[in-house]
Amino acid sequence: MQMRLSARLIVPAAVFTAVLLLWAILPMGSRGATSADLGQKIQETEAKIQQRQGTEQLLTTDIAAWTTKIRALERRIAPLQRRLDAAQADLDTEQGHLDGLRSELRSEQERKVRLAARLAEGRTQLAARLRERYVADAPDLVTVILSSDGFAQLLERSEFLRRINEQDRRILTLVQGAQADATRNAARLAELETSQRVVTARVASRRDRAAAVTQELVDVRTSYDRSHAAKTAALRSVKADRHELEGDLSKMRAQQARIESTLNGSPDPGPIRGGRGDMIWPVNGPITSPFCETRSWERCHPGIDIGVGAGTPIRAALGGRVALAGPTGGYGNYTCVQHTASLSTCYAHQSRIGVSVGQQVSKGQVIGYSGCTGWCFGDHLHFEVRVNGAVTNPMNYL
Incomplete structure (x- = not known):
């Protein structure tokens, strides 16, 4: 009777001890959570991660589309740039033409002043000679002068030309030449002023076209770059969120493994389960990341x-033979065992390494102890199978 009572007391004590152990290993905020609750949280987190992955895929597609648009725009930029260069070349040419016209116009205007002075001088000399002839009593010449409608008609009257002497003819020739030059100069000035207006308008048109092309390039590229940057920032944010969720998921999976390990008792140091292939499982636990x-x-x-x-x-x-054993960056404490010339297995994040390089180990021999060294979110074993140095799916060998 006493032995039965003792047995009845031992069972509740063992259960109580397991509960205490479970309470001790759970974080403060989740000690009241059961394994089922944790499994539910894992499923919810996995669903959130899948949702983020879907969003990432959409954003990646959008970014690819904007990248395609930007590349298409860049292909458009080349001919537009050629148009801009051509417009600038035309602008430079027309500007040079305009500068030449302005220089010629200034020269003609200066020449006009000189011609006006020559014409005024010739008229003064001719008027003086006419007064002298009048004083010398040349009434016929006076009659010719008075019957003319103006100075220009007077110069063309053959009677007037016949009656004046050689000296007067030289003065008259000077006046006529100055008058003709003044007429031609006036016509040339009018032509140059018209050309200047046309060229000025053409230069302004070229300048406006060049500015419009440049602004088009700036506006479109700015719009595309802004959209691309917004999508990229959104993708970066979603990835960071997913990264955080994946970290939480790894922690919860490790926590779930600890709970299961605690409820199932301490790990048996004897042989663990074998695989369907030639290899055995290096540890006995659930796959938390495939x-x-x-x-x-x-x-x-x-x-x-x-x-x-x-x-x-x-x-x-x-x-096989231990080919690598030691700390290795993000893998933490890392061991690789060479089995054949091409096949090896590797074990990462160990809390402690139990072998050394060059050591021969047998199948099932303890080579280290699991932990969370290097870059990880919780205690676990990262197990790799490598063929010719390249990783392959371990499930094909277990």
């Missing part, structure tokens, strides 16, 4: 993560 899973920091997870508590013995999946 092979080639896409995560925010890597496109293909190069192995499988097996959720086990810290200090769980790690067994060599096959016999």
